[in-house]
Amino acid sequence: MFWEIPADSKAVLLIDADKNKMLTFKDVQEKVTEAVHLLLSYSEEKSLGIMYCDNSAETIIAYLAALQKRDAVLLLNASLHEELKEQFVRTFRPRWVFSEGRFWKLNESENSKIYPDLALLLSTSGTTGSTKLVRLSYENLQANAESIAQFLQIDENERPITSLPMAYSYGLSVINSHLLKKATLVLTNQGVLSKAFWDSVHKYSVTSFAGVPYTYKMLHRLKFDRMTLPSLRSYTQAGGRLSLELVDYFLEVAQKNNYKFYVMYGQTEATARISYIPYERLPDKKGSIGIPIPGGRLSLDRETSELIYEGKNVMLGYAYNREDLAKGDELRGVLRTGDLAEVDEEGYYTIVGRLKRFAKLFGLRVNLDDIEKMLEQSFSLPIACVGDDEQMHIFVEGEQDSSLALKIQERIQKLYKLHPSAFKVCFLQQFPTLLNGKIDYGRLKEGVNGC
Structure with missing residues (x-):
């Protein structure tokens, strides 16, 4: 499992670029073990925790500790408004909270049941504070990490930088897939518009970054084609449709510099990834969402043309309140995406609309x-x-x-x-x-x- 960290390795696992700090696998696992013991002191039973996340070593360690202790954990952005944070605490009644680099035990005792395989809760609606959460199992997380590592050809020599928030399913999938392959994670809370971000890319020989359409719009304004990035090998895009003009632009930059550019499609309900376009097919499959990720299957509803995905990374179901955490696997690996799609003769799918708002x-x-x-x-x-x-x-x-x-x-x-x-x-x-x-x-x- 990707959250099992080799405690005897002196290779670097985390580089906290904002604090100029490096931690080896051994360092990380020692800190994770300490955190697990702390969580056990809160409760030896499976508990719920809420983490207010940033892209720091402390947050990664807390996340790994929750997984290793087998607590269920809700990831939220550290910048979430206090009013919305309080709403989540009231609704889900966690045993503990992780904020500003440390754990806080909450006084109230909560004994209601939690499904044994429930690992993670993620918001379905970005930063809007909706208490509709996706329930993800340990198998969901592991299966998606394995699929992503396979089609992106990730190995231990990769050095991705955290260009997206950890509490966002796409940003988290970057972390999980690289932990699986024992790659080095370069952590930063700086955005692509910051000089410090690109200083870290150069200083720590970053090999890849991930971005949503907004990221690529900003990179286009920054004249990405004029940047010299000798360590870079690939970049990925998901989180919405990228205009064909920008696909052309970043594809041309990739071809010129021998980078790999991956366009992907996913939903939090499928632990982030559903399909991708192999980088060598991007020139002739622009506009599509590509083919299913390894281990997944896509089809269309015959009556509505709704895109249906099947795979081990499909969520258990939704949670709207604390009591829903006791529910088991309601979807059985089948996800109705809510997107309308078409498929061509080669099995490449294209989104043509949405069923829901x-x-x-x-x-x-x-x-x-x-x-x-x-x-x-x-x-x-x-x-x-x-x-x-x-x-x-x-x-x-x-x-x-x-x-x-x-x-x-x-x-x-x-x-x-x-x-x-x-x-x-x-x-x-x-x-x-x-x-x-x-x-x-x-x-x-x-x-x-x-x-």
Whole structure:
């Protein structure tokens, strides 16, 4: 299992670039063992913990300790608003919390049952604070790590840098797959726009990074094609559709510099990865999501064309409250993705639409219904949200009101940490409706250009 760390190896496992600190496998396992003993002192039974994660050595060690002790753990971003953190604690009643580099035991005792194979809980909606969580088993985590390591050809000589948050399923999958192959992880909380990020890439001979569409938009602005990166071998993209123009740009850079560029598709419900385009097929399969990952299978619903995925990395099911943690495997390895797709004669799939109302903003999946509900409660006004992988539009029914628009923007930024460019507030005298009286989201979406 990828969380089993060889305690006798003096090879470097973690490089904490922000603190200029290196830890060997032996160092890490010693610290993990200490943390496991601490968790056992909280409870010898299987418990629930909540981790507020950043990309640091301390967080990786705490994560490994939770897995080795076989506690279930909910990963959340350390930057999550305090109001939302409290909401998760109230809803799921953890035994312990990990924050700011240390464990904190909570006073209240919680004895309700937790499914023995439940390893991990991840948010389905990025930073929106929805308490709808994906329940992942130890087998889910291991199976996905093995698949990713296989198709990305990861070995112990790789040195990925943490270019995405650990609490985000894509960012976590990078960590898990490289731990599996005993590669060295370069940890940083710096983003790709930071000079310190690229200084670390050079200083520690980074071989790969991962990015969502926003990452690649920023790299394009930085003129990535002019960068000299002698240690780089590959880069991967997922978290939403990348425009064909940017696929062409980064493919050309890869071909020129002998890099490998992988475009992938996944969902948190499948422990991050579902399909990928082999790098050598990217020139003629641009726009598709590729073929299933090793060990997985894709098919289409004959009636609806919904994309269906089968594999050992499919989640156990969802959790909405503490009691749901006792549930077992509800999906039995079959995931209805909610995406509509087509397949060509070579078995390459292409997404053509969505059944449900989600948008991916900067690679984070946002439930538009959750946003609507929160804003309607906050402002007591009719609200309708539409969006795609580029931007979310928040429609308010009524007269134009710049003061109200500013308050809505501030509320969204305060709670969800979304970049201002990720959403826009618009006003309509009256929402378009369907014959049944419900909001016509199709017509709303058609009108976003006039917003």
